[in-house]
Amino acid sequence: MPLLFDMFAEAGRNPTMAKILDEHSRGMLELLADLLRHGQERGEIDPAIDPERVVPILISIFDGSKILAIRRPDIGPAGYADAAVSGPRACGM
Numbered sequence: 001m002p003l004l005f006d007m008f009a010e011a012g013r014n015p016t017m018a019k020i021l022d023e024h025s026r027g028m029l030e031l032l033a034d035l036l037r038h039g040q041e042r043g044e045i046d047p048a049i050d051p052e053r054v055v056p057i058l059i060s061i062f063d064g065s066k067i068l069a070i071r072r073p074d075i076g077p078a079g080y081a082d083a084a085v086s087g088p089r090a091c092g093m
Contacts, residue, residue: 004066005066007021008021025059028059029055029056029059032051032055032058032059033051033052033055034051036049036051036054036055037051065080065083068080068083
């Protein structure tokens with residue numbers, strides 16, 4: 001995990017690292033948006049949800065859970081997973 005934070009910090013100073021992270025982020029956005037669309041086609045995900053708008057929020061939740069692991073190690077991985085699922089549901093996502 002600390003390496004990821006170092007990469008984000010370095011991306012602010014290093015255009016090469018910023019490009020790598022941008023390409024990775026775009027790939028993750030596309031992959032997750034496709035996954036949501038597939039779920040919509042199968043009737044598993046609300047068709048009113050706009051994957052292009054929801055996916056960046058989901059990624060932010062995933063990224064935030066990495067920080068939570070540092071701030072609250074007592075919660076543990078199962079707690080992080082529960083928060084990642086129940087948090088968006090509580091917000092109507």
